[in-house]
Amino acid sequence: MLEANNAFNSAHNHQHCVSDALSSAKALCRSQGQRLTPIRELVLRLVWQSHKPLGAYELLPQLAQAGFNSAPPTVYRALDFLQELGLIHRISSMNAFIGCTQPNHPHPTAFMICRACRTAAELDTSELETLFHLSAAKQGFDIEQQSVELLGLCVQCRETR
C-alpha cells in the first residue's frame, strides 16, 4: 500500500509512522553508541505527532505537560541531537522541524510543503541529484548539503476547494 504511506493521505495509519520512527531511532542510536534519553525520545515523538513541521516553541509546553523540564535549551538540545543523527530535519523556511522518514538511508532531502494544510512530505530526488550536481559543477560549485523546500498544494487540499 504505497499510497497509504503518503503523508498527504490523511487516512494513512499514522501509528505506523510513529512506531517505525521510534524503532529506527532506537536502532540507529544503538549502532552509533548514542543514547536516546527520555527527553530525546519524547521530543522525537512530539515531532512525529503529525506530518506538519513544528516549531521548537510549540514543543515546549508539551514537554512541560509531560512533566519534563521545559526551557528553550532543553528542546533545542534534543532537536540538535536528533538532527545530527538524521532523525529529524529542519525546515528553514518555516523555522520548524519534521521527522525524517528514511533515517536509515542518509540522503539529500527535499520537502514538499502544502500551504493549505501545512503537511510536509519528502520528495524522492534520486533522479534529480545528478542534474543538480552537474548544473552546479558548470559554475565550479561543489554541493555538499542541500535544503530544498517546495511550497504548493497537496492533492487533498487541491481537491477540497
Added chain:
Amino acid sequence: MLEANNAFNSAHNHQHCVSDALSSAKALCRSQGQRLTPIRELVLRLVWQSHKPLGAYELLPQLAQAGFNSAPPTVYRALDFLQELGLIHRISSMNAFIGCTQPNHPHPTAFMICRACRTAAELDTSELETLFHLSAAKQGFDIEQQSVELLGLCVQCRETR
C-alpha cells in the same frame, strides 16, 4: 565574458552588478507604478555591496551611517518591498538577503552558497524545473514556489586550500 560575470569570480567587475541592479530596479518600479524611495534604493545598494547574503541587522548600522533612520521596521519594510518586486531574495537557511540577478525574468530560484567565503550565486535551474514538477506530481503535489539552497564549496575556495 560569461565567466567574468560569475559571482564566484572575485575578479568580476562588481560595479557592473550594482549599476545593472539599480537600473533594472528603476525600470521595474516605473513599469509597476511603484516608488523606489531613497531608503529602498539605499537598502538595495547595501544588499548589492557584495554577493554575500546580508542580514537585516547588518544593514541597520549602514543605514544609520548614511544618515537615515535606522530601526528594524525601516529596513524590513524596504526588504519586503524589494522582495515583492523580485529585486532581492531571502536565503532562509541564513536569515539573510541577496540581490536578484534576473529581476526582469521572474524565475524559480536556486542558490549555491559557499560555506567558506559565504558567496551565493543563482543556479540556472531551467532544465531541472520540469523534473521537479514531475517528481512532485507523482505524489499529487503542485509546486507553486520553491526555496533551493545548496551549501558547498566554490571554485576559488576549493583551489585555495
Added chain:
DNA sequence: ATTGCACTGTTATAATATAACAATTCTTCG
C-alpha cells in the same frame, strides 16, 4: 486647498535561538 493614501518614524514586543555555568547522572575502570 484638502482629502486620501503611501511612506516613514517610533516604541514596544514577539518569536526564535544560543551562551555560560551549575548540577546531576551515567560510565568505566582501578
Added chain:
DNA sequence: CGAAGAATTGTTATATTATAACAGTGCAAT
C-alpha cells in the same frame, strides 16, 4: 565498590531575527 571523567540536564540570562501598532509626514490627484 567508589572515585574520576564524561555526557546530559537544569537554570538564568541574553542574543538574534522579525513584527505589531499607532503616530506623523509628505506626496498626489482631484
